[in-house]
Amino acid sequence: NEKIEGYFRVCKEIGLDGKQGVLMPERNMRHLMLSDEVIQAVETGQFHITTMNNVADGIHYLTGYQLESLNVMAEVVLKDFKTILETNLPKRSV
Known part of the structure; x- marks a missing residue:
């Protein structure tokens, strides 16, 4: 959660362009607890x-x-x- 949110903040700071996002294990998806801001950015296609x-x-x-x-x-x-x-290359002698 913190890594995704931290990366989102960096992307937001430089300007969200709809191409930024994260790649994560499927099994961890159920544990996500993201801020409303990140959820909204995902829903609008600004962040993936x-x-x-x-x-x-x-x-x-x-x-x-x-x-x-x-x-x-x-x-x-x-x-x-x-x-x-x-x-x-010349042959090396040992």
């Missing part, structure tokens, strides 16, 4: 509270990609990086 069931849901919400897809993309980049290193 989005819930997730797990980290994969949060990553998908934030990036637009499924976690599995991001893992595949990261593996490709890391393999390419390893190839570049192995090709361009």
Whole structure:
């Protein structure tokens, strides 16, 4: 509650634009006790509270990609990086 309200105050101070909000675990939603001001901002679309069931849901919400897809993309980049290193760096002796 305090973290959400604190972040809301910061967003309000810099100017609510309807794009700010928080991402929180779904299971914690029932424990929320927010001020009327935050509730009104959520109801009018000035501030958003989005819930997730797990980290994969949060990553998908934030990036637009499924976690599995991001893992595949990261593996490709890391393999390419390893190839570049192995090709361009002198061999180290131990």
